[in-house]
Amino acid sequence: MQATIDGIEVPIPEDKIPAFSFSVLSLTEPDKIKGSRSTTFTMPATVSVNRALGGPGMAERIDNRRPKLRIGSQGQSLYESIVIPVENSSEEVSVVSVGDNAEWFELARSTRLRELDLGLTSVVDAGYQRASWINENTLAYFPVINYGFLTDRASTFDVAVDKLRPAGRAHVALSKAFSSWGFDLRVNGSLARLWKKFVMPNAGNNIQVDPSQLAGQSARFAELPITYVGLFPNPIPFPTPAPEDDPGGNYVAPGLYEPSSNLTIHPVIDVDFELQLNDAHASPIYVQMYLYDTVTIQTISYLPPVVISEDVPSVTGVFDFGSIDVIAGNGIALAIQIYDGFGPTTYVDSINVRKMAIEWTVENIPYQEGYRLVASSLYPDMSVMDLLKAIFSDRCLVVNTNTARGTVDLWQDDEFFQPIDKGINWINRISHEDPPIKQLPIPPVRMEFRWKQDAGDADLLALSETQEAPGYGNHDHVFENGSGEAKRVDMPFAATAMGPVLMGDDGSTMWVPIMRKDGGVLQVDDYKRTPRLLIANGVSSVVWKHDGLDMIEAPVCYFIRATQPYTLAFGSGLVYGDRQPGTGQLQYRYRLQRMISPTLKSLTRIYPDEVWSTSFGTPRLIHDGFTPVWCYVTDIDQFRFTGDDLTETTFIPV
Secondary structure, three states, X not given: OEEEEOOEEOXXXXXXXXXXXXXXXXXXXOOOXXXXXXXOEEEEOOHHHHHHHOOOOOOOOOOOXXXXXXXXXXXXXXXXEEEEEEEEOOOEEEEEEEEHHHHHHHHHHHOEHHHOOOOEOOOOOHHHHHXXXXXXXXXXXXXXXXXXXXXXXXXXOEEOHHHOOOEEEHHHHXXXXXXXXXXXXXXXXXXXXXXXXXXXXXXXXXXXXXXXXXXXXXXXXXXOOEEEEOOOOOOEEOOOOOEEEOXXXXXXXXXXXXXXXXXXXXXXXXXXXXXXXXXXXXXXXXEEEEEEXXXXXXXXXXXXXXXXXXXXXXXXXXXXXXXXXXXXXXXXXXXXXXXXXXXXXXXXXXXXXXXXXXXXXXXXXXXXXXXXXXXXXXXXXXXXXXXXXXXXXXXXXXXXXXXXXXXXXXXEHHHHOOOHHHOEEOOOOEOOOOOOEEEOOOOEOEEEXXXXXXXXXXXXXXXXXXXXOOXXXXXXXXXXXXXXXXXXXXXXXXXXXXXXXXXXXXXXXXXXXXXXXXXXXXXXXXXXXXXXXXXXXXXXXXXXXXXXXXXXXXXXXXXXXXXXXXXXXXXXOOEOOEOOOOHHHHOOHXXXXXXXXXXXEEXXXXXXXXXXXXXXXXXXXXXXXXXEEEEEEEEXXXXXXXXXXXXXXXXXXX
């Protein structure tokens, strides 16, 4: 046997050859994804080994690539996996190898969806929104969701572009993540028809626009020395200079910054001005600078007062107003308040401005028409693994990684496991010197499938109260004669209520997700919701109005709809008069059977060149000691690439 790490041959003594265990799923934990793992093994700490792994020396392995172990014989690669150093010394290095699905586990756990580089969307407008309903490859999807504002609106109500908030597409994020890790994510069978329909509405106000467009709204006003003489009322609109840099054209008048979009701005002023005090002045005198809305005449932000005395009659320095939300069309200007211990003062003869500069830095532009969006900002704050496991758990998937080919394959459970006509004869592979051991599992009392609740979603809470246990979207599968501890699948998303909006006199009704904070009519939108997972499935015939255009089609986006071919709900609860079987009944029917099926453990002959070709979904004909039986392999435990040893293998019947 030959072993290399990143092409560097490493010596592994015969008595230190590791054993590998292989599996893709757990029989008792249906929401678990499994992979391969070796026992800990050691290698002498040679220069080549340290160079490949990264030893204690500073000059060894300075990059962040994960070293890859290859095991082969006579030029043939038998197995590939990554190696993780456990301990090193001057004499030897201890490592463990993880492969197949396990090769990307840690990457998926540590990578946040909002950290992915997904690029920028197209400019948000009505055309882009409508295109997203049909084109499943757009970076953003724009569903009609009632966050409150659409309550009791008729079909004639014109739904503005800004009212259709974006959702991130699950397949875009997952494909990008696996691609960045060096894997091709492949979707097989009937799952491919559904795969691109999973979407996640943005939960919160954390959507980011194109950074270059942020800069386009920022501005800097140049220094302009000037002296003001006369009586000074309070407050005093403080004159600001002409623009030095104003690409967005927001400086509309002296002293007035007026953005064309809603935005969050961070003003910083750099000032040096002196107050000429008259002989009758009281001491001390205070100067307070603040920003105000020129439309509402309301103070937006203010600074602590600066003390002016006869000895120090000036205000000098850089002052930070912090982050400020500004409404489009409402101007923002600087003013000062001058007062003494008795109130507004008139003891100032003049103000000599030696320096005045204002930097208006735009930090964020709230979601609105006319901007490109940072695609990763559309997603909830969760890991790639959270999203993958959510879809994995809802659809009862099997994940199978082939390290050599760099592929990660997704299958629905009932399609991954092949029928016996696709099987392989292993009748002579089973050792009967040590007879196979049949084990009967202790069935759990039930299998629980649960969506999160959202304490701020009034409709979801009300709907949950009307449903029979275990509640809306949830499901319990009770095992006959079950006595073991209950098993549970928990989703990182909340369920979503559905309801009608934009109802017309012609009976046309649009059924959409409802995520309102409160009941009642003509509500204000509230976007701070527990993350949701929904299905987007094209358009349906509905009369309504979008951005001034009379529409006859609307996007179909839902959690559960009896008229649709797919559902996200685990259970078949009665919802709005419709009853639809859930995924806990449809997708899990075979997985739940296997949880309580007998297992057979046997010493089995598996050859080194078969490891990669041993598909866990392919039936094997074996002899259980009494009769031939078709089984699936579920676990290969402690396999060694010597080719001499029998390996403990776990089977379940087809």
